[in-house]
Amino acid sequence: MTPPPENVRSSKTQITIASDFLAIRHGLLILFSQEPLAGLSDDCRGRAEIVIAEALNNIVEHAYADEFGDIEVSIGLDGTELACQIADKGRPMPDSQLPAGLPHQLDGGGDLPEGGFGWFLIRSLAKDLRYSRLEDENRLQFRLAT
Amino acid sequence: MELLAENFDDVLVIRADQDRIDAACAIRFKDLMRDLTQTSAARIILDMSKVAFIDSSGLGAIVAAMKAVGPDRQLELAGLTDTVQKVFRLTRMDTIFKIHDSLAFGMAKAS
Numbered sequence: 001m002t003p004p005p006e007n008v009r010s011s012k013t014q015i016t017i018a019s020d021f022l023a024i025r026h027g028l029l030i031l032f033s034q035e036p037l038a039g040l041s042d043d044c045r046g047r048a049e050i051v052i053a054e055a056l057n058n059i060v061e062h063a064y065a066d067e068f069g070d071i072e073v074s075i076g077l078d079g080t081e082l083a084c085q086i087a088d089k090g091r092p093m094p095d096s097q098l099p100a101g102l103p104h105q106l107d108g109g110g111d112l113p114e115g116g117f118g119w120f121l122i123r124s125l126a127k128d129l130r131y132s133r134l135e136d137e138n139r140l141q142f143r144l145a146t
Numbered sequence: 147m148e149l150l151a152e153n154f155d156d157v158l159v160i161r162a163d164q165d166r167i168d169a170a171c172a173i174r175f176k177d178l179m180r181d182l183t184q185t186s187a188a189r190i191i192l193d194m195s196k197v198a199f200i201d202s203s204g205l206g207a208i209v210a211a212m213k214a215v216g217p218d219r220q221l222e223l224a225g226l227t228d229t230v231q232k233v234f235r236l237t238r239m240d241t242i243f244k245i246h247d248s249l250a251f252g253m254a255k256a257s
Contacts, residue, residue: 025170046229047232054202057169112213112242117205121237
């Protein structure tokens with residue numbers, strides 16, 4: 001008998017990554033080789049990797065700007081969506097709010113932007129973005145369509 | 147991180163021989179590109195067909211490389227893979243760069 005679909009739908013993985021860009025690269029490799037991400041379409045994996053990578057880079061650059069710490073990533077499949085949570089113990093978001101992530105104006109005339117794409121990419125691809133600060137922990141939650 | 151440069155007449159082709167251009171290698175990529183593009187080649191094409199992933203730091207490094215070859219030249223891109231294409235499309239950087247489906251297409255335009 002085939003296993004009940006509940007087994008598949010509750011697939012979940014968790015990983016702890018050090019606040020360092022090479023550790024992020026390595027952590028993403030492990031994360032995407034495991035269920036539920038391993039079994040998803042290339043399109044979904046691509047979108048998920050963009051969002052998760054940007055969120056992790058931001059934590060290294062801002063939350064843990066002058067210190068080192070751990071980042072906990074957990075990814076679960078919830079029905080047809082990925083439910084993601086990323087937690088760290090670095091500095092809180094300014095004003096306890098997520099950055100607006102507005103798109104750049106690329107009118108061609110001015111100097112082209114070399115940064116500031118991260119939150120725009122996250123906001124473009126993720127839904128139900130939620131940020132909370134619980135005691136000394138930052139918690140970012142979002143969902144991604146599969 | 148490896149970038150391989152080769153000249154074909156007046157076209158400088160740089161192959162990104164790596165899986166990703168991300169925050170861990172963006173500065174090195176930018177520095178290497180600056181060194182490799184100090185030539186008089188009329189056109190410069192960056193072959194990205196081996197690059198499966200870029201993040202916003204990688205994108206920023208490519209934009210920086212584009213600015214470094216200007217103002218009379220452009221950094222043309224070739225062979226963007228699916229996820230790389232997504233990043234360019236979402237940020238609308240696909241409207242700024244000349245992008246070829248493949249290196250062969252890019253080279254054909256030269257002749």
